[in-house]
Amino acid sequence: MARPGQKDPYGVRAKEEGYPARSVYKLKEIQDKYKLIRAGQRIVDLGCHPGSWLRFCSQSVGTGGLVLGLDVKEPTIPLSPNILFLQADLLTVPDETIKTWAGRADVVLSDLSPKTSGIKWLDHQRSLDLNLRALEIGFLVLIKGGSVVLKIFDGQGTKNFIKKMKDYFEQVQIHKPKSSRSESSEIYLIGQRFKG
Numbered sequence: 458m459a460r461p462g463q464k465d466p467y468g469v470r471a472k473e474e475g476y477p478a479r480s481v482y483k484l485k486e487i488q489d490k491y492k493l494i495r496a497g498q499r500i501v502d503l504g505c506h507p508g509s510w511l512r513f514c515s516q517s518v519g520t521g522g523l524v525l526g527l528d529v530k531e532p533t534i535p536l537s538p539n540i541l542f543l544q545a546d547l548l549t550v551p552d553e554t555i556k557t558w559a560g561r562a563d564v565v566l567s568d569l570s571p572k573t574s575g576i577k578w579l580d581h582q583r584s585l586d587l588n589l590r591a592l593e594i595g596f597l598v599l600i601k602g603g604s605v606v607l608k609i610f611d612g613q614g615t616k617n618f619i620k621k622m623k624d625y626f627e628q629v630q631i632h633k634p635k636s637s638r639s640e641s642s643e644i645y646l647i648g649q650r651f652k653g
């Protein structure tokens with residue numbers, strides 16, 4: 458974590474390595490540990506702007522795979538042929554649109570962040586609302602045995618949310634990336650082996 462006046466080393470590295478956001482290092486840490494993303498897979502990336510995770514996933518799945526990114530804002534990276542972007546609000550997009558666009562996916566990622574207010578319980582609640590919808594989308598598109606990675610601003614509803622995830626995934630783990638800013642309440646919930 459950079460001190461005031463110091464450059465954020467993850468931000469500098471992201472720029473050098475051609476990623477539009479430092480958040481890519483959180484996904485890389487998760488990938489190093491859980492190895493969820495593989496060549497040839499179909500990955501859904503919810504909240505994909507500006508596109509660091511899209512770029513990383515596109516390189517990881519290769520030309521035989523597909524990355525489907527959704528956001529209200531367009532990515533800032535050029536989209537390679539194995540990326541398909543849908544501009545939509547996750548909270549209002551119809552299930553049918555999602556099913557037609559995404560088909561069946563191996564992994565659903567969500568780095569969705571609500572507009573933050575600075576009020577901890579409110580930001581947690583907004584994050585929870587996004588995650589409930591992201592999880593629903595997981596249920597719509599995931600293959601049996603598939604995985605999810607969901608970012609949540611931690612708070613009092615997290616425990617119940619994890620309980621719900623455990624009904625649908627054989628394993629649910631909590632990951633706090635080293636590259637998360639120390640003041641951030643974000644954690645990542647990793648659900649593996651979707652029961653279908």
Ligand SMILES: C[S@@+](CC[C@H](N)C(=O)[O-])C[C@H]1O[C@@H](n2cnc3c(N)ncnc32)[C@H](O)[C@@H]1O
Pocket residue numbers: 477478480481503504505506507508509510511527528529530545546547548568569570571572587
């Ligand atoms: C932290 S950014 C994602 C960064 C991305 N993972 C990357 O590496 O480039 C969170 C994104 O969530 C998106 N978002 C928040 N609420 C949304 C909603 N209701 N529907 C779609 N996207 C949403 C925001 O527009 C924002 O681009």
